[in-house]
Amino acid sequence: MTLVDTPVITAGGPSLTQERRLVTAIPGPRSQELLARKAEAVASGVGHTLPISVVAAGGGVIVDADGNSLIDLGSGIAVTGVGNSAPRVVEAVTAQLHSFTHTCFTVSPYEGYVAVAEKLNELTPGDHVKRSALFNSGAEAVENAVKIARHFTKKQAVVAFDHAYHGRTNLTMGLTAKNIPYKSGFGPFASEVYRAPLSYPFRDGGLSGAEAAVRAISVIEKQVGAENLAAIIIEPIQGEGGFIVPAAGFLPAIVEWCRANDVVFIADEVQTGFARTGAWFASEHEGIVPDLVVTAKGIAGGLPLSAVTGRAEIMDSAMAGGLGGTYGGNPLACAAALATIETYEDDGLIDRAREIGAVLIGRLNALRTADPRVGDVRGRGAMVAMELVDPASGAPDAALTSAVAAYAHSNGVVVLTCGTYGNVIRFLPPLTISDELLIDGLSVVAEGLKHA
Incomplete structure (x- = not known):
């Protein structure tokens, strides 16, 4: 100093x-x-x-x-x-600023939005056919992932985990575990949201990932029921909850249960995505392939942008006009995202x-x-x-x-x-x-x- x-x-x-x-x-x-x-x-x-x-x-x-x-x-x-x-981000946003700042993609589309979607479809885990939709914040993307899962499965219940943080909107406050400062006095919250125990190795008394998954699945089956469950949402490494890394085997076991029970597995990679954990996405560390991936934060070098990327059959289940928003995929943010991804790759x-x-x-x-x-x-x-x-x-x-x-x-x-x-x-x-x-x-x- x-x-x-x-x-x-x-x-x-x-x-x-x-x-x-x-x-x-x-x-x-x-x-x-x-x-x-x-x-x-x-x-x-x-x-x-x-x-x-x-x-x-x-x-x-x-x-x-x-x-x-x-x-x-x-x-x-x-x-x-x-x-x-970042120099590439500054240059890209400046160039886009001189072209146009906004048209609303759902009114008159532009290439930047499509190019970001193509890149997300390429980079997120899994080689299945994917689609993406762009939004403004992590919480907004989480809300859209849940509503897409509900529409696809025709079921309503959603399970989040102990210590989870998913946002500050009404639905995402319900998904978030911590009361103060995020929830206290702001209710009532959205219905059909349930909570399961997480694998927390430091405080689990030696419970293995597989054993912790059995514990969580038992709670889900007894208190919710797979027949009612649209989606499970989890941060592969928890953020606000304490940077908790589940024990090895926990996430794959939850994914396997979801596959067997027609439940959509949503990975909230808002904080863990885009090179942060030493991989493009934290899901890669245990080789899991989510049905839907939620991204934001590191996606665009500081400009507001978020996304939901997932299996084409799930993403395409929403009717035309069912997804979107005035600023979702703003052209400046899309230019920033493409430059940001290029920087992660080339640098x-x-x-x-x-x-x-x-x-x-x-x-x-x-x-x-x-x-x-x-x-x-x-x-x-x-x-x-x-x-x-x-x-x-x-x-x-x-x-x-x-x-x-x-x-x-x-x-x-x-x-x-x-x-x-x-x-x-x-x-x-x-x-x-x-x-x-x-x-x-x-x-x-x-x-x-x-x-x-």
Whole structure:
């Protein structure tokens, strides 16, 4: 980290100096001015993690209005995998901006939407014939995946899992497990949504993936019934729920049960998709082929876009006009998505995610060996977390987690917390980050753990 006397603000992207630099305390005076304006203008329900005002970002850093340069280990919650201003994305969006910004695809179609659908059909798991539909947000795509599954199966019930997060709309709040801040006081929620136990190796007492699947299937069969069940939806690695990686064999067993019982298997790859876990999609790690795949976040380099991709017979079951939306597949977002996918491919970012994962797992496991408060380290690729606990009881330690995150923030490192119990620190660095920045950021987290 370097200290300078005056703010230096440059353009975003690779031209930014890639270093942690503190000019003022966090927040500085200029950031405080914006936060005061936010308090007066923005609904208080719209919170923020860091008290800063961002003016530039790129590579692996975020620069605020006071000239502080923070290491980004959050990627806007796994959105900016290719960086905050990837050159191909900037160029593609600029060119599209000069052509047209909108027509509404369901009124007058354009090539960009079709090209993104073709690419998704090619990249998502499975060699079956696929179709795609584009939307705006992850929650919107989840809602559409559920309604497509219901229309196809002529059944209504949907099963989600413990610790799940699928969004903040009415249906997706019902699918989401965590009460505060996502659900409390916002009900009633959509009906015919049920919950099954997940495989959570750190807290399952040694239960294997196969055994955990038997437990989940038993609950589903007894409390819902396959004859009533349209779909099972699951994050292959849970995001907000705590970066929980199910034990090996759990996901394949659930998929096999779905196939045998005419239940649509929906993989919510909103956070895990697009190179994040060291594969195009996290489903690939266990060789599962979902019927429907939901994507968003890392799809378009920061522009709002999401999708549902799946088996042609399922996707085509909806009547013409049954799917769509005014902004779904906006031409600017589609241009960004094509450039983003090209960047993942041509810049070797899937391999880079694995390299980042090796650094994360290695450094965090060293912390775990040295400090019994680090109860678990888990994840894949550039999607890794550590769970903090009371070493005597193994109980979740949310206070410690909050203290470590606060220390990181005040010392120029963006980290995010998660987990049903609020005791997990998650690491989602952009795949463009350097090893030097990554190691510096992790060193600050280690200092925070020592100070807490």
